[in-house]
Amino acid sequence: MNWLSFMAKCLIMMGGFLLLFGIVLFLLSTVGWRWKPLPGDIFVQRDNFTFFFPIATCILLSFILTIIFTLLSILLRK
Numbered sequence: 001m002n003w004l005s006f007m008a009k010c011l012i013m014m015g016g017f018l019l020l021f022g023i024v025l026f027l028l029s030t031v032g033w034r035w036k037p038l039p040g041d042i043f044v045q046r047d048n049f050t051f052f053f054p055i056a057t058c059i060l061l062s063f064i065l066t067i068i069f070t071l072l073s074i075l076l077r078k
Contacts, residue, residue: 009076017068 037043040056 006076013072013076 037052037054038056038060040059042051042053042055044051
């Protein structure tokens with residue numbers, strides 16, 4: 001397999017993933033689902049200052065994306 005067909009497969013897979021992710025987000029927004037911060041997310045609110053850093057969410061998202069991309073790399077090798 002040459003690099004051009006590999007890149008084409010990767011772009012098609014990413015496009016499909018983005019399409020699926022967009023559909024899921026759209027459906028969740030229509031049913032009124034709201035995202036709630038995880039324990040471990042940092043949220044500071046003062047008079048005229050708000051700071052939010054979702055560290056626990058970043059770790060969870062990193063873990064999920066690592067699993068997804070590992071599975072994709074295994075599937076694309078065959």
